[in-house]
Amino acid sequence: MDTISLINIIFIGFTTVFSFGLLLISLNSYRKSRNRKLFFVNLVLLFFFIKTLFVSIMLFVAQIANNSTLFILEVFDLLILIFLFIAVLVK
Secondary structure (H helix, E strand, O other): OOHHHHHHHHHHHHHHHHHHHHHHHHHHHHHHHOOHHHHHHHHHHHHHHHHHHHHHHHHHHOOOOOHHHHHHHHHHHHHHHHHHHHHHHOO
16 A cells, blocks of 8 residues: 555545534534524535545545545545535634
């Protein structure tokens, strides 16, 4: 296993756990406030978590051809998650 493959596994794992954590926080906030905006944020985070979970499974089940492309996509996905969460918190 080369270094970029190990970095991909760690980064994808972190992104999956981070997206699940954000989903739980968002679900708890929605449960308390019943804000319609948070409902849509929950949907986005749920779909994002499902996507990262699928990528995590595919990383171990099937060989993904280009590790550099996968790493760049995961960096952008993590940035999207962070900025989406910040956008919800900032009024």
